[in-house]
Amino acid sequence: MRDLSHLYAFYLNDITAATALSQEIVNMPTSTANIRALSRLDLGDYYLIADDIWEATLYYSQVDKAFKEDILGEEARFRNAKLSYYNGDFEWAQAQLNALKASTSELISNDAIKLSVFITDNSGLDTMTTPMAMYARTDLLLLQNKTAAAIATLDSINRLFPGHALSDDILYTRAKLASKGHDYIQAADYLQEIITKFGTDILADDAIFMLAELYAQHLKDPQKAMELYQSILVEHPDSLYTVEARKKYRQLRGDAVN
Numbered sequence: 001m002r003d004l005s006h007l008y009a010f011y012l013n014d015i016t017a018a019t020a021l022s023q024e025i026v027n028m029p030t031s032t033a034n035i036r037a038l039s040r041l042d043l044g045d046y047y048l049i050a051d052d053i054w055e056a057t058l059y060y061s062q063v064d065k066a067f068k069e070d071i072l073g074e075e076a077r078f079r080n081a082k083l084s085y086y087n088g089d090f091e092w093a094q095a096q097l098n099a100l101k102a103s104t105s106e107l108i109s110n111d112a113i114k115l116s117v118f119i120t121d122n123s124g125l126d127t128m129t130t131p132m133a134m135y136a137r138t139d140l141l142l143l144q145n146k147t148a149a150a151i152a153t154l155d156s157i158n159r160l161f162p163g164h165a166l167s168d169d170i171l172y173t174r175a176k177l178a179s180k181g182h183d184y185i186q187a188a189d190y191l192q193e194i195i196t197k198f199g200t201d202i203l204a205d206d207a208i209f210m211l212a213e214l215y216a217q218h219l220k221d222p223q224k225a226m227e228l229y230q231s232i233l234v235e236h237p238d239s240l241y242t243v244e245a246r247k248k249y250r251q252l253r254g255d256a257v258n
Helices: 004-011 015-027 033-049 053-066 070-087 089-102 106-124 130-143 147-160 167-180 186-198 205-216 221-233 242-253
Strands: none
Touching: 004 015, 004 033, 015 033, 033 053, 033 070, 033 130, 053 070, 053 106, 070 089, 070 106, 070 130, 089 106, 106 130, 106 221, 130 147, 147 167, 167 186, 167 205, 167 242, 205 221, 221 242
């Protein structure tokens, strides 16, 4: 039933059916406490997609309260932190993320650190939070499957705030959208622009690895992919992609890799 509700919400754009199904799970006497909590988190996501911020935070907070010392509670707090980020309340989002950095879940901890660093890098030293608020809104629009509106918002950031620190993030988002739409050449162009213009910034290794994957899997240029994987090993040895890049490089070279 949860899987079906996800299909309704994220692929069929039928939030009404998704919320009805999740609410049915919550109300079922045979549902376990964990399943009810997961369905409440789902309901929070679905109301967020429907742009009903208050209902979303209500469901997240219910799970947080009921599972205070559990990973489910930490997951609920992370979703509330993201909700604050989407809403442009970066100071409150940071406060919640700081508490989650020590999460017992490595995934939640890493996600909290990543979002916290992103907020700090792009708004911490800038009294003008408007571009960051617009970008956060873009993330919410993408969650809501409003791709055209998201792209228009990214265009507005570039037009109103040329040269802003978010420029590489905007290119990276565009690359992911182009790849999702199977426009791999356009995606590669965006990624190459990041590498050329922002080669020393935080997204450089992300762009190199994604571009290598495009060349390996879709653009059918294994030699170019090998060069990009190798550049991660040489130029970004501390990257989170180092292990995977070494493995992919050796596979393309023809080595026996377990």
